[in-house]
Amino acid sequence: MDHAHDPQRLVALVERILDPDDAELLAERFKLLADPGRVRMVSALVEAGELCVCDLAEVVGSSESATSHQLRQMRLAGLVRARKQGRSVYYRVADSHIRLLLDVAVEHYLHGDPR
Amino acid sequence: MDHAHDPQRLVALVERILDPDDAELLAERFKLLADPGRVRMVSALVEAGELCVCDLAEVVGSSESATSHQLRQMRLAGLVRARKQGRSVYYRVADSHIRLLLDVAVEHYLHGDPR
DNA sequence: TGAACATCTGAGGTGATGTTCATGTATATC
């Protein structure tokens, strides 16, 4: 017996999975955490609460320009917020979603629990 | 008054954030979900439990070759597992981590709760 | 055995991504 290829089942399945727009949106969010530098930045911001660009750059070990570029991305995506004070700009994570997502990922991928 | 630039604070902070290796590993994981096509594939596999390549390709609306390439990526990363039966290969999600991560993301980014 | 099918794989093109470098702007200090 061959496999099903049941058209009805497939049509019904399409109805239940993420539609293209939602998938695009989710992928955009995951993309922001799909870079080691940005993950460390978010980690640092979560730990410190708030950091200016040059301090953040030093903590993650990247140039200020590269850091600024990354922060711009995350700021435009609404992932971090900026507060200007004097000539410094302090960044913080904007919402708790990223915090939670990072926590879940760390918990499950780094701290054992292989299933 | 200028901002702190407190070296001790920064050194202490570096100790507490994700180290480069862990950040790399996490980023790799997030990268797998950072593509609309893969997100839909995972969504379909979670919903259906198991799907062969051609059905999966049809459900997500992608070519079989592209789908196979994506599956290979996810398979090598240990995200999905393959079961061969006849000339078909059935894929399923390998661990519950991705399932959880996807659920959390869907819950927080798609289903309201803007904070 | 031959033909159709399901899947995999490598090569190549193209667009996205991240970095550096140079420069621009705003603020603080002298």
Added chain:
DNA sequence: GATATACATGAACATCACCTCAGATGTTCA
């Protein structure tokens, strides 16, 4: 006002990621 600092921005460049296409492998069936 001149200079230094903190950050932002745009261009150039290298790299990576994803797709298509062509072809190879393994399987089923007549």
